[in-house]
Amino acid sequence: MPPPAPAATAAEPEPEQIWQDPTDSLLARLRTHPGGLDSNEVQARLAAFGPNDAATVKRNPLWLQFLARFGNPLILILLIASAVSAATGDVASFVVIFCIIMVSIIFDFVQEVRAQNAVEALRQSVAVQASTRRDGQVVSVPLHDLVPGDIVELIAGDLIPADSRLLESRDLYINQALLTGEPYPVEKQAGNHAAGADNPAGASNAVFAGTSVISGTATALVCRTGKRTALGQLATSLAEKPPATAFTVGIRRFGILIMRFTVLMVLFVVIVNIVFHRPMLQSLMFAVALAVGLTPELLPMIVTVTLARSAMQMARRKVIVKRLAAIHDLGAMTVLCTDKTGTLTEAAIRLVRAVDGHGADSPHAFACAYVNSRFESGMKSPLDEAILAARPFDMADFRKVDEVPFDFERRRVSVLVDHGAARRLIVKGAAEDLLRLSGAYQDADGVEKPLDAAARAAFQATLDGLGAQGYRVLGIASRTVDASHRTAMIADESNLVFTGFAVFLDPPKTSAGATIRALAQAGVAVKVLTGDNELVSRHVFAEIGVPVTGVLTGAAIEHLTAEALLGQVRRVNLFCRVNPQQKQRVLLALKRLGEVVGFMGDGINDAPALHAADVGISVDGAADVARAAADLILLEHDLSVVREAVAAGRATVQNVSKYVLMGASSNFGNMFSMAGATLILPFLPMLPIQVLLNNLIYNVSEIAIPFDRVDPEAVERPVKWDIRLIERFMLVFGPVSSLFDFITFGALLLLFNAGESLFQTGWFIESITTQTLVVFCIRTRRLFFQSRPRLFLAAMNLGAVALAIGLAMVSIGKWFGFVTPPPLFFVFLVVATLAYLGLVEVTKVFFYRFMARQQ
Ligand SMILES: Nc1ncnc2c1ncn2[C@@H]1O[C@H](COP(=O)(O)OP(=O)(O)OP(=O)(O)O)[C@@H](O)[C@H]1O
Numbered sequence: 001m002p003p004p005a006p007a008a009t010a011a012e013p014e015p016e017q018i019w020q021d022p023t024d025s026l027l028a029r030l031r032t033h034p035g036g037l038d039s040n041e042v043q044a045r046l047a048a049f050g051p052n053d054a055a056t057v058k059r060n061p062l063w064l065q066f067l068a069r070f071g072n073p074l075i076l077i078l079l080i081a082s083a084v085s086a087a088t089g090d091v092a093s094f095v096v097i098f099c100i101i102m103v104s105i106i107f108d109f110v111q112e113v114r115a116q117n118a119v120e121a122l123r124q125s126v127a128v129q130a131s132t133r134r135d136g137q138v139v140s141v142p143l144h145d146l147v148p149g150d151i152v153e154l155i156a157g158d159l160i161p162a163d164s165r166l167l168e169s170r171d172l173y174i175n176q177a178l179l180t181g182e183p184y185p186v187e188k189q190a191g192n193h194a195a196g197a198d199n200p201a202g203a204s205n206a207v208f209a210g211t212s213v214i215s216g217t218a219t220a221l222v223c224r225t226g227k228r229t230a231l232g233q234l235a236t237s238l239a240e241k242p243p244a245t246a247f248t249v250g251i252r253r254f255g256i257l258i259m260r261f262t263v264l265m266v267l268f269v270v271i272v273n274i275v276f277h278r279p280m281l282q283s284l285m286f287a288v289a290l291a292v293g294l295t296p297e298l299l300p301m302i303v304t305v306t307l308a309r310s311a312m313q314m315a316r317r318k319v320i321v322k323r324l325a326a327i328h329d330l331g332a333m334t335v336l337c338t339d340k341t342g343t344l345t346e347a348a349i350r351l352v353r354a355v356d357g358h359g360a361d362s363p364h365a366f367a368c369a370y371v372n373s374r375f376e377s378g379m380k381s382p383l384d385e386a387i388l389a390a391r392p393f394d395m396a397d398f399r400k401v402d403e404v405p406f407d408f409e410r411r412r413v414s415v416l417v418d419h420g421a422a423r424r425l426i427v428k429g430a431a432e433d434l435l436r437l438s439g440a441y442q443d444a445d446g447v448e449k450p451l452d453a454a455a456r457a458a459f460q461a462t463l464d465g466l467g468a469q470g471y472r473v474l475g476i477a478s479r480t481v482d483a484s485h486r487t488a489m490i491a492d493e494s495n496l497v498f499t500g501f502a503v504f505l506d507p508p509k510t511s512a513g514a515t516i517r518a519l520a521q522a523g524v525a526v527k528v529l530t531g532d533n534e535l536v537s538r539h540v541f542a543e544i545g546v547p548v549t550g551v552l553t554g555a556a557i558e559h560l561t562a563e564a565l566l567g568q569v570r571r572v573n574l575f576c577r578v579n580p581q582q583k584q585r586v587l588l589a590l591k592r593l594g595e596v597v598g599f600m601g602d603g604i605n606d607a608p609a610l611h612a613a614d615v616g617i618s619v620d621g622a623a624d625v626a627r628a629a630a631d632l633i634l635l636e637h638d639l640s641v642v643r644e645a646v647a648a649g650r651a652t653v654q655n656v657s658k659y660v661l662m663g664a665s666s667n668f669g670n671m672f673s674m675a676g677a678t679l680i681l682p683f684l685p686m687l688p689i690q691v692l693l694n695n696l697i698y699n700v701s702e703i704a705i706p707f708d709r710v711d712p713e714a715v716e717r718p719v720k721w722d723i724r725l726i727e728r729f730m731l732v733f734g735p736v737s738s739l740f741d742f743i744t745f746g747a748l749l750l751l752f753n754a755g756e757s758l759f760q761t762g763w764f765i766e767s768i769t770t771q772t773l774v775v776f777c778i779r780t781r782r783l784f785f786q787s788r789p790r791l792f793l794a795a796m797n798l799g800a801v802a803l804a805i806g807l808a809m810v811s812i813g814k815w816f817g818f819v820t821p822p823p824l825f826f827v828f829l830v831v832a833t834l835a836y837l838g839l840v841e842v843t844k845v846f847f848y849r850f851m852a853r854q855q
C-alpha cells in the first residue's frame with residue numbers, strides 16, 4: 001500500500017514568519033480561514049504534527065512498551081541462559097523458564113498500563129481547555145489537541161496554548177514571565193507590523209505558548225505547536241525531565257543498594273562453583289536466577305500501582321492528582337501555604353457600602369467603582385463581580401476610551417472614559433496606595449478639596465476602622481484628563497482625586513480554624529500568603545480562632561536579604577500585601593530550610609508559587625495558569641479536603657515502604673542464605689527453576705500490599721522516605737531471616753537426611769512460607785495481632801504458602817524437581833516459622849525503639 005499523501009496537511013511556518021508575514025499569507029500557508037478547520041483536517045494534522053505538548057515525551061505504542069521489557073538485562077541473560085539450556089537438550093526446563101518470564105512480564109505490564117490509563121483519564125478530566133473554532137462553531141478542546149491552523153479565542157486568565165499570530169485583539173495584555181522573566185504585563189496588538197521582534201517573545205502581533213492573558217480579548221491563529229514552540233525549544237533544551245523528588249531519588253537509591261548486593265552475591269556464587277568444579281551451566285543459571293530473585297523488579301510497578309490506586313481513591317474524595325509523585329510529597333508535606341480568599345473565607349464577596357473618605361455613604365464613589373468594574377477587560381475578580389451585582393447603574397452616558405489593566409504589582413486598574421464632555425481616568429485598587437497617589441479629594445457631593453494632612457489622617461482612620469472590622473476595602477480615585485489624551489498609562493495614575501472606598505464583606509469560613517488546628521496536630525504548619533492588607537487578614541484569623549504568630553508584609557520582605565528572610569519565615573504565619581514574586585520567595589525560603597512545602601491558590605498571581613512548591617494545589621474554578629501549574633486539583637475549595645488528601649498521601653507512602661522493607665529483609669535474607677548454602681552443599685540449594693518459581697510466587701503475593709490498611713499512628717506525622725532506615729532494617733532483619741534458613745538447612749540434612757531433591761523441596765517450602773508470612777509483622781510497628789491486615793493481603797499470602805506446599809504434593813511438582821516431603825517436615829515447618837515470626841516481632845520492638853530514631 002502506498003503511504004498516504006502528505007499533501008493534505010499544511011507546513012508549519014518558520015518562527016519569524018509568524019510575526020513577519022501578512023496574516024493573509026499565513027492563513028493561506030496554513031490552509032485555514034478565520035472560521036476554523038474541519039474535524040477531518042484536524043485529525044490529519046494531529047497525526048502529522050503530534051499533540052500540542054511541549055514537555056511530555058511521546059509514549060511508545062503498547063506493543064513497543066511491551067517488547068522494551070525484554071531489553072531488561074536480567075531478562076536478557078535469563079533468556080540466553082534458557083536458550084543455552086535448550087541447546088544442550090534440556091527442553092523442558094527451557095519451556096518452564098520461558099513461561100515464568102512471560103507470566104511475570106505480562107503481569108507487570110498489564111498492571112502498569114492499567115494504572116497509567118486510569119491516571120491519564122483523571123488528568124484529562126481537569127485538563128485546561130481552549131476555545132477553538134472548528135466546523136464553524138466554537139468548541140472547547142484540550143490544549144494538546146490543538147493543531148497549526150486552528151483558530152483560538154482568548155480571554156483574560158487563559159493560557160496561550162501555542163505560538164500564534166493575533167488576528168484580532170482588544171486591550172490585550174500578556175504576562176510573558178515564563179519566557180522573558182519580565183513580571184509586568186506586555187501589550188500586544190493584531191496587525192501586520194511586528195514591533196520589537198528582536199527577541200523570541202518580543203513580537204507585538206504574536207503570542208507564545210506558556211504565556212498568559214492578563215486582560216483583554218483576542219482571536220489568534222495557531223502557527224506552531226508542541227515541541228516546536230518557543231517554550232518547547234526551552235523545555236527540550238533545559239529540562240528533559242521534571243526534577244527528581246526525594247521519593248524518586250529514594251526509590252532509585254534503594255534499587256542501587258540492592259543491585260550492589262546482587263552483583264557481589266552472583267560473583268561469589270560463580271567463583272565458589274568454579275572452585276568446587278561444579279557443572280558450569282547449572283551454576284551460571286543458578287546465579288542468574290539468584291540475581292532475578294534479588295532484583296526488586298516489581299518495585300516500579302508496585303510504586304505506580306500504589307500511587308495510581310491512591311489517585312483513584314482521592315478522586316472519589318474530590319481531589320484530582322495530575323502528577324503521581326505529588327502524592328508522596330503531600331504525605332511528606334510539613335508546611336502548607338495558602339491564599340486567603342476561598343480558603344479562610346467563603347469567597348462569597350458582597351459589596352456592603354460605598355463611602356467617601358470620611359465614611360459617609362457616597363453614590364458618587366459607587367458610580368466610579370461601577371464604571372471601572374464594567375469597563376475593565378481583565379479577568380473579572382470576585383470584587384468586580386460584587387460591585388456589578390450590588391445594584392444596577394445606568395451606563396448610557398459613559399464610553400470607554402482605554403484602560404491600564406490590573407496587575408498584582410500595582411494592585412490597581414484604571415479605565416479612561418468619556419462622560420459627557422469630560423474625559424476622566426478612573427482608578428480602583430489597593431486603598432492605601434490610592435490615598436498615597438492622591439493630592440485632593442471629592443466629598444460625597446462631588447466637590448473637590450485639597451487632601452491636607454488632617455484629611456489624610458481622617459481617611460486613613462476610616463480605612464483602618466473598616467479593616468479592623470473585617471471589611472475588605474478597595475480605594476477609588478479619579479482625575480480629569482485632556483480630551484487629546486487617547487491612551488491611558490501607568491504614569492497617569494498620579495495626582496489623583498480621592499473619591500472613596502468600596503467596602504466588601506467576605507465571611508470567614510468557620511470550619512477553617514478547626515482544619516488548621518488539625519493540620520498542625522498532624523505536623524503541617526499552615527501559613528497564609530495574601531495580597532490583601534494586614535488588618536483584614538488579622539481579623540479573619542481572629543474570626544476563625546487561629547493565633548497570628550508573626551506578620552511580614554510584602555514591603556518588609558522586599559528589604560530583607562535572603563538570609564534574613566530565612567530567619568523569619570518559620571515564625572511568621574501571615575504574609576500580607578505580597579505580590580506573586582514575593583509569594584514565590586517565601587516558598588523558596590521555606591524549601592531551603594528543609595521543609596516540604598505545599599501551596600494552595602487559585603489566581604493568576606499564585607502561579608509562580610504553585611510552580612515553586614513541592615506540591616501545588618489549585619481548585620477546579622481557578623485561572624487556567626493556576627490549574628496548569630498545580631499538581632493537584634480540588635473539586636471542592638476547602639482545606640478539609642486537603643487534610644484528607646494528606647492522610648491518604650501518607651498511607652500510600654507507608655504501603656510502598658512495606659514492600660521495600662519486605663524486599664530489604666526476608667527476600668534479601670533468603671537470597672543471602674542461598675548464596676551461603678552453595679558453599680556448604682555438594683549440590684545446588686535450589687534448582688534455578690525453583691528459584692524463579694519462588695520469586696514469582698513471592699512477587700504475586702506482594703501485589704496485595706497497595707491495598708493494605710495502615711495503622712492510624714503511621715499517618716499521624718509527615719512521612720518522609722528514609723533510605724537510611726531501610727538500610728538499617730536490611731542489616732538487622734536480613735540476618736534474622738538467614739539464621740532460620742540455616743536452621744532449616746541443618747534440620748533438613750541432619751534430621752531428615754535429605755538428599756538433593758528433598759533438600760530443595762523442603763527449603764523451597766520454608767523459604768516461601770517465611771518470606772510471605774513475615775508481611776504480617778513488617779506491615780505494622782505494633783505487635784502483629786494488634787493491627788488487622790486487609791483480607792486481600794492475608795488471602796494472597798496464605799494462598800502463596802498453600803500453593804508452595806501444594807506444588808510439592810501433586811504430580812506436576814515433579815516438573816520442577818519437587819518430591820513430597822515426610823509428614824514430620826511439616827511439623828518442623830510450623831515450629832520453625834512460628835519461631836522465626838516471634839523473633840522478628842521481638843527484634844522489631846527493639847529496632848523501632850532504639851535503631852529507628854530519625855536524626
Ligand atoms: N478587581 C480589582 N480591582 C482593583 N483592585 C483589586 C482588584 N482585585 C484585587 N485588587 C487589589 O489587589 C489586592 C490583591 O488582590 P487579591 O486580594 O486578589 O490577592 P490574593 O493574594 O489573591 O488575595 P487572597 O489571598 O485573598 O486570595 C487586593 O487586596 C486589592 O487591593
Ligand SMILES: [Mg+2]
Nearest residue numbers: 339341602603
Ligand atoms: Mg487569590
